[in-house]
Amino acid sequence: MTIETVLDCQATIGESATWVADEHALYWIDVKAPALHRYCPDNEATRSWPMTSDIGGFALTGDGRAVVALRQGLFRLDLDSGALDPLAPPPFDPGLFRFNEGACDANGRFWIGVMFDPLKGCPPAQQGRLHSFTFDQGLRDEPDEAELHNGMAWSGDGKTFFLSHSNTGEIIAFDYEGNSGAISNRRVFATVPAELGIPDGAAIDTEGGYWSALHGGGKLRRFRPDGSVDRDIDLPVSQPTMPAFAGEDLATLYVTSASDQMRADAKAREPQAGGLFRFDAGCRGILRHFLVC
Template sequence: MIDVEVAVAAHATIGESPTWSASERALYWIDIKKPALHQYIPESEALRTWPLTSDVGAFAFCEDDSAIVALRHGIYHLDLSSGELDLLAPPPFDPRLFRFNEGICDRTGRFWVGVMFDPVAPAPAHQKGHLHSFTFQGGLRCEDDIAELHNGMAISEDGKQFFLSHSREGIIYRFDFDSALGGLGGRKDFAQIPTGIGLPDGAAIDREGCYWCALHGAGRLRRYTPDGNVDREIKLPVSKPTMCAFGGEDLDEMYVTSAAEGIDIAEEPLAGALLRFRPGVKGIARSCNTGAVAKMARVAKRRID
């Protein structure tokens, strides 16, 4: 029996991207629609928030006290000391139609970031957008994967496999991957979520090579074995889990963000909470180093200006 507890009753509109900082013993996450980066320190239960200027789809830590954040209006450098934002790359899409969604760093520090068709103005039929990658040296680069909604990014411990879901289609893909070359290789179907069981959302990989996936709308996590078979399901006290991540000093805890968007809080009072439980297996650390420091960010900003 898994005991799922509330770490933070955040009531996030769309909580996302939980990321453990080992050096700070802290869990970071974002709220996409009440745009902000949040920090939670379990030992003291201290909370800190950095407000952002538009919908935020993903973030990653830099080497110094800073981060890069993927906002609707571009990729920005965020100084965590001052809260100052500097534009690094403008959006590669019409921000009235699309926003960034989901992101992960590979072991070289390259930041992979997807897109979502999420119009804020009257729009034509649903459209698809490209996956992108970002480095401070090379800027924002268009990649060869197109989807209406990218999600579920995870990289195997040996760095040779890259997982990515096309949520609207209900498919989780596994790509051959070489972070040194910086490109996705051959693509294979890894798992498919039947219609009506929720959408495959954010994910994490454990030390046994299994892939944990939040099923948005289904109120559960699924653990898939390396060959794509369902191994376990964890029921959650929220209907819209958005992403899971391993945390804690030994990476033996799992944190889960969730969404309250479109939910009656009176009927689902924990919607939007940051949840925590012990899954019985340890995880692998997500690469959070973008391979650059604030000085490089300022150089990139000047190049854009």
């Protein structure tokens, strides 16, 4: 398998890769050098939208705008002008938490996790609440708490919602009711041993395989629909953060990565840490959805 370096961008925490078929473009974020980025593989053109604080996720709306989840709250971003308009204040103490991970369901509801990430000192770790957002209902608390949410994805039929609790190494599955957005029947889908890193961002293929980036383990791991391990794919960086299916047939996997908190000797061993990579997945993925206006 050939793993290609697409962008040697040295991202601090590259995340949330999302393919937009109509634009033939990949959007992604850098959490800590806060910006939304766009990459077009046809001509290798790039564009960036700087943010005013840590960005933990985003959702495109398909009308030239996006909703971005910043430490300061939710904002509507005009992709033409770069203007930010507030939508909702942060539902947490922004000195202790920030948003982390976001994805839309098939009905256009934006789900947003959190991360305990204090700006000062080392206070005892706390859990933050999962949220969802629609323009009609605003920001809504959801029945799940974790120190670090990640790995959001839905099964092909939309009836199962996956979510990682990264700090405990658990990938959780819920029954999902699409019209209401209700989650229920919580169970552990799979676990990742601590020595292999933590389960970070994820993607689903058309065969029901769940692809998880093992942050700190330098791998993508594909889980079968029953939660058993199918295979591992070694990557040239130790901190992959999220895979995303892309391309005309959704058979190319792009992978974001991080260089955050790496020592100088580790960076010397991984000069492409924080880069964007891609390879032929050997299967097809499921396209991510827009936020419904």
